[in-house]
Amino acid sequence: MITDNHVRLLRQRAQRLTPQEPDAPTGVAQVVKDLCGLQAQDAFAAALAIRVRSTGLLNDDVERARVQERSIVRTWGQRGTLHLLATEDLTWLLPLLGPLFIAGNRRRYAELGLDEDTLTKGVRALRAVLASQGPLTRDELVEQLAHHGIRLAGQARPYLLQHAALEGII
Structure with a gap:
């Protein structure tokens, strides 16, 4: 025993x-x-x-x-x-846990004005920015999102970045 x-x-x-x-x-x-x-x-x-x-x-x-x-x-x-x-x-953790956390955040995304269209556009923009510029800080990423027409305020900033991270983008 x-x-x-x-x-x-x-x-x-x-x-x-x-x-x-x-x-x-x-x-x-x-x-x-x-x-x-x-x-x-x-x-x-x-x-x-x-x-x-x-x-x-x-x-x-x-x-x-x-x-x-x-x-x-x-x-x-x-x-x-x-x-x-x-x-x-990351190759096994993100596919395993990412969808669970994304699903769990849906209500919070809605509260922050992060609808599916905004999340999709944000992830697409982040993918393009990182492909062209390489690693950036969170503040620099948010600034680049604004240049792509995605303006984020308050907690929408970290939640969109977290969403992209859980999808394996950042």
Whole structure:
């Protein structure tokens, strides 16, 4: 029979909160992949969460993995909040979870004036902008949407961007 203490130990191990084997892979992407993502609303806190689950990784390593190597991404992939995810996991996570979150957001989209036509036009515009300009910040993306005639205010901004992320566009 499994004891409560054994369950706790297994959970700690699964979360990489126990000492790792000396030969265990410890790169940023591997840590994120092992955890199937890390909550990252606060980017600095996410970097600390990686640090505590690894040996020798620092905030600079997390930024390098995200910005230069692009082996991790900060996106809406789980629970409707920003998470760090291993880039290679997006190929199965987004098709699995994206439609669920999009369906769950329909009422909120309507409250924000994001009807199906606006969402479709927004995703199409984002796809074109990113294809021509490459990675942009959220503010730059919203600015580009305005140039395409899609004006967003308040919470419509993050919800349209989240929608595009859940469709695998950004």
